[in-house]
Amino acid sequence: MIRRCLAALLVVGFLCLPTAAQDVQPGLTIHVVQRGENLFRIALSYGLTTDALAQLNGIADPSSIQVGQRLLVPASSAAASSTLPQTHVVQPGETLYGIAEAYGLPVEQLAAQNQIVDVSAVYVGQVLNVAAPTVAAPALAEASLPVEAPVETLGQTVIHTVETGETLFRIATRYNLTVNDLARANSISDPTLIYAGQQLIIPGVEPPHVALDLPPIVTGLEIMPLVLVEGQAGRVRLTTAQPAQMSGAFLGRTILAASEQDGLTHTLLLGVPMFTEAGVYPLALTLTDSAGQSIPLTVQIQVLSGSYGSEYINLLADRSGLLDSSVEIAEQQLIEGLMSGFTATRYMDGAMGLPAAAAMNSPFGQKRSYNGGPFDRFHSGADFAGAPGSPVLAAASGVVVLADSLNVRGNATVIDHGWGVYTGYWHQTDIYVRVGDFVTTGQVIGTIGATGRVTGAHLHWELWVSGVPVDPMQWVRQSFF
């Protein structure tokens, strides 16, 4: 019957649709849309494609379904369906009170079913169980359906580390998500650009509600990605109803924000230092309005550990003299001072380009032990194994702020891209630019070499954000502006 109806639907359109939900034809049953569900998830739970389900219900726009809407589903596949986990991913600016209200739950109930003791401690990206204790409008066949345990995503954010050969599509399918869901949760602009070792946030069901609880001057708050990772960067963007200035403090560091659109849009870039313990950390924002009044706003941010691996490095006696020597410290301070600056003008746009047409042979973040010591250092950039003399390219537009010969870093160039973003290029043979030069993406700024503390020719490429060295490849894969 259902097959015939479906087949007929394909041919003659809406003929088989009942006029009222009560007129359920044999072979069909009704699914009442619950909070947190979308057509894709419902289709999946009944073993249908989104298209087939949309067609069966005459739905032209699959994103337009509403809570309480009654959908026809084939009864034969209803037995295989399950009650979907009802989860809510905490968005920037939401409070437990607001979320409880949005889902019609007492806040005590919401706190209890999520083992939350301190209601002010919810954090951005936290996955909450927002299922009501009793189902308001159970579907006909739902009561007897086996409940699939949603343990995977409840109470914690799931992180998937990409393995060799995996595609975004395959990973999405594995977690019952669409490629779009996954791309959006991880700010991936090009779904073909994922790589082995990359850590992906596996979002829960798309939040159907937002429960923003922000000071009146704030009209929007966005954090990308929702969950930060050790050694990676994030972007916080806040909009205000009237001109204001913003600054922030995160992980013991003051962070300057760039204001645009006549002081109505404020962007702040966060870098999570290596060795930051996984946990929830406050981002304290301060808005100052045109009357000089300060408005504080604190957002709890989750930080996860990166998976960077570790390596032992043995330096020969004559070279290890450079470790921790006054030479290294002075040079470190020079670079730190230079790359922790903030220029209010942004010179770059879109994702960064690669700094060399060469293979990356050592990624950012590997934790290092020198000559058998503790793993208290890390690889602060990405290495490219280019032939000596091959071009070094500016990864993005900016102004050259250092072009000099250093002891450890060799012939070094630093480019200021604005808004607290800097890139560094170490160990070059030749430097073709001078301090003050404006360079554009892909411009040849020098050549690969083996100057400074190296064991062979390569380009070491470093990227700093708001005073913190972070994984430069994150900026190649995704666009922050």
Ligand SMILES: [Zn+2]
């Ligand atoms: Zn390196």
